[in-house]
Amino acid sequence: MKILVCISHVPDTTSKINFTDNDTKFDTNGVQFVINPNDEFGLTRAMWFKEKQGATVDVANVGGPETEPTLRKALAIGADGAIRVNAPATDGYAVAKQLANVVKDGGYDLVIAGRESIDYNGGMVPGMLAELIGANFVTNCISLEVDGNNAKAVREIDGGKETVSTTLPLVIGGQKGLVEESDLRIPNMRGIMMARQKPLKVMEPISANVETSSVKFEKPAPKGAVKLVSPDNLDELIALLHNEAKVI
Amino acid sequence: MSVLVYTESEKGKFKKTALEVASYAKSVADQLGTTVTAISINADNTAELGTYGVSKVLQVKDAKLDTFNAKTFASVIKQAAEKEGSKVVVLSQTADSKYLAPILAVNLDAGYASNVVEAPSSTSPFTVKRTAFTNKAFNFTSIGTDVKIVGLSNNSFGLKEHPANAAAEVFSPIIPENGVHVDSVDMASNKVSIADAEIVVSGGRGLKGPENWGMIEELANVLGAATACSKPVSDLGWRPHSEHVGQTGKPVASNLYIAVGISGAIQHLAGINASKVKVVINNDPEAPFFKAADYGVVGDAFEVVPKLTEKLKEFKAQNA
Numbered sequence: 273m274k275i276l277v278c279i280s281h282v283p284d285t286t287s288k289i290n291f292t293d294n295d296t297k298f299d300t301n302g303v304q305f306v307i308n309p310n311d312e313f314g315l316t317r318a319m320w321f322k323e324k325q326g327a328t329v330d331v332a333n334v335g336g337p338e339t340e341p342t343l344r345k346a347l348a349i350g351a352d353g354a355i356r357v358n359a360p361a362t363d364g365y366a367v368a369k370q371l372a373n374v375v376k377d378g379g380y381d382l383v384i385a386g387r388e389s390i391d392y393n394g395g396m397v398p399g400m401l402a403e404l405i406g407a408n409f410v411t412n413c414i415s416l417e418v419d420g421n422n423a424k425a426v427r428e429i430d431g432g433k434e435t436v437s438t439t440l441p442l443v444i445g446g447q448k449g450l451v452e453e454s455d456l457r458i459p460n461m462r463g464i465m466m467a468r469q470k471p472l473k474v475m476e477p478i479s480a481n482v483e484t485s486s487v488k489f490e491k492p493a494p495k496g497a498v499k500l501v502s503p504d505n506l507d508e509l510i511a512l513l514h515n516e517a518k519v520i
Numbered sequence: 521m522s523v524l525v526y527t528e529s530e531k532g533k534f535k536k537t538a539l540e541v542a543s544y545a546k547s548v549a550d551q552l553g554t555t556v557t558a559i560s561i562n563a564d565n566t567a568e569l570g571t572y573g574v575s576k577v578l579q580v581k582d583a584k585l586d587t588f589n590a591k592t593f594a595s596v597i598k599q600a601a602e603k604e605g606s607k608v609v610v611l612s613q614t615a616d617s618k619y620l621a622p623i624l625a626v627n628l629d630a631g632y633a634s635n636v637v638e639a640p641s642s643t644s645p646f647t648v649k650r651t652a653f654t655n656k657a658f659n660f661t662s663i664g665t666d667v668k669i670v671g672l673s674n675n676s677f678g679l680k681e682h683p684a685n686a687a688a689e690v691f692s693p694i695i696p697e698n699g700v701h702v703d704s705v706d707m708a709s710n711k712v713s714i715a716d717a718e719i720v721v722s723g724g725r726g727l728k729g730p731e732n733w734g735m736i737e738e739l740a741n742v743l744g745a746a747t748a749c750s751k752p753v754s755d756l757g758w759r760p761h762s763e764h765v766g767q768t769g770k771p772v773a774s775n776l777y778i779a780v781g782i783s784g785a786i787q788h789l790a791g792i793n794a795s796k797v798k799v800v801i802n803n804d805p806e807a808p809f810f811k812a813a814d815y816g817v818v819g820d821a822f823e824v825v826p827k828l829t830e831k832l833k834e835f836k837a838q839n840a
């Protein structure tokens with residue numbers, strides 16, 4: 273089995289979010305970038321397939337040279353090779369078109385992406401990619417088993433979950449649950465050394481229309497101070513929620 | 521040319537989000553000087569959509585569509601958009617609509633903006649405001665394609681009445697085969713789901729262990745609320761993964777979010793910030809959650825929660 277794990281390169285979850293250039297650009301100053309958490313679950317599941325069932329695992333990112341440390345980290349965790357498509361990741365559709373080209377080029381049968389990136393939270397790329405390459409698609413995936421050409425997956429739905437069966441080629445949008453938190457791997461020294469020897473291929477982008485564009489950013493309005501209520505006066509809390517906030 | 525809105529239903533009844541996206545579609549249609557057509561799949565009371573400004577309903581009824589399937593539903597919606605010549609398609613952001621939207625976008629060659637929270641700030645270029653960086657910021661996105669898809673965040677626009685006469689028209693699209701088969705569906709029994717809930721009661725590690733969740737459930741019961749938890753609580757196996765909310769868990773956009781024994785880490789807050797009113801109950805006055813909350817009680821959850829539940833019961837009895 274040939275697996276491609278799509279990696280988006282996102283600000284660490286504790287990052288303070290600021291903007292520059294008249295609020296048109298994300299301020300990367302002092303921001304630490306990481307593998308998107310949903311992709312880290314996917315990568316870990318891919319390593320399981322590699323070790324238990326035999327598979328080659330490549331990782332891909334669409335982005336500028338600044339994303340290479342993130343790809344190297346994925347190699348240090350155990351991926352066999354990495355591909356960076358040298359184009360800015362501005363629009364989900366454009367990213368999906370670049371990834372579709374990577375998948376066709378490399379002949380992957382299973383593509384593991386994340387449910388969403390935690391930066392723009394588009395939740396777009398995996399579904400678009402699946403449709404562009406004519407693969408089956410399951411998102412919000414919390415379990416995945418592959419047996420030959422057949423796959424079984426569990427998808428989280430509002431208020432429950434659903435078990436589905438499908439076939440390769442397949443794209444999934446993974447999330448927490450795909451593997452246990454305790455299965456996540458921190459790259460060790462050996463992994464980091466080996467990653468330096470592994471191939472990181474840079475592909476030039478194919479031409480793709482940009483369908484959506486970011487105009488500007490805005491921060492939420494600052495919040496007023498919290499109103500404290502004494503634990504001995506919970507009637508007041510109920511009155512506030514009823515009369516002031518009007519939520520009960 | 522009319523704006524097309526996909527109005528999701530469950531067991532024949534429209535979901536609340538369906539009425540919200542209809543309200544939103546009406547506002548977009550007014551801006552564009554056109555009308556709203558809804559596409560409904562196996563829903564019964566299509567007239568209900570009229571209340572929210574829908575003037576035509578393409579009503580699909582087919583047993584093959586009883587179980588949701590993203591690719592098939594995307595195909596049905598695409599056929600409806602083409603029939604109506606719609607340039608704007610509005611969807612909600614339920615798990616199902618989020619699943620089908622990217623497939624629909626490729627099929628209609630449409631630009632798609634997800635997590636939209638307001639009516640378009642401009643229609644030329646077509647520009648919408650959406651959340652970004654997991655609710656830590658907003659982004660104005662313009663969509664340049666001929667056909668545009670807007671995914672409206674749940675509980676962001678609200679229900680707006682605009683009486684119209686929703687004329688139903690039977691619509692029989694081609695229903696394609698597809699490669700993903702649902703084997704079984706496992707719904708948490710008679711519980712309010714986090715996505716649909718107006719109120720969410722959430723517990724953190726401050727509750728010490730799974731045996732103490734009875735009081736969280738009771739509080740949720742009185743309020744008709746869904747229960748949720750912080751990430752460590754689900755990692756420890758005290759509560760199921762499906763209850764984990766936050767940046768890497770389920771997003772919450774309820775009217776009221778009550779956090780009990782949750783410190784208010786940035787990753788937790790990111791996922792629940794879209795809730796309108798936040799209440800925190802925590803015995804540490806320095807807990808970061810107090811900076812994010814509207815109302816707070818500094819106190820021991822084991823005393824405050826049962827007391828609050830009793831008082832709410834009295835309140836509900838009086839206001840029934």
Ligand SMILES: Cc1cc2nc3c(=O)[nH]c(=O)nc-3n(C[C@H](O)[C@H](O)[C@H](O)COP(=O)(O)OP(=O)(O)OC[C@H]3O[C@@H](n4cnc5c(N)ncnc54)[C@H](O)[C@@H]3O)c2cc1C
Binds near residue numbers: 750769781807821
């Ligand atoms: C990549 C990444 C992603 C993450 N994603 C998420 C996410 O999606 N969601 C999430 O929740 N977390 C997430 N986290 C974890 C997050 O950083 C915090 O560790 C977590 O939210 C803390 O959970 P907690 O508040 O329940 O526990 P704690 O931080 O242990 O806080 C417990 C709180 O309970 C209070 N308390 C103790 N006893 C009582 C009592 N008797 N009565 C009242 N209060 C009491 C304490 O004062 C304390 O404030 C993520 C972390 C990382 C690194």
Ligand SMILES: Nc1ncnc2c1ncn2[C@@H]1O[C@H](COP(=O)(O)O)[C@@H](O)[C@H]1O
Binds near residue numbers: 279310393
């Ligand atoms: N620039 C990118 N390069 C590679 N994969 C990406 C990129 N952007 C998004 N993805 C993949 O698509 C998933 C969903 O991203 P999004 O649609 O941006 O929310 C991510 O978890 C990644 O697996």
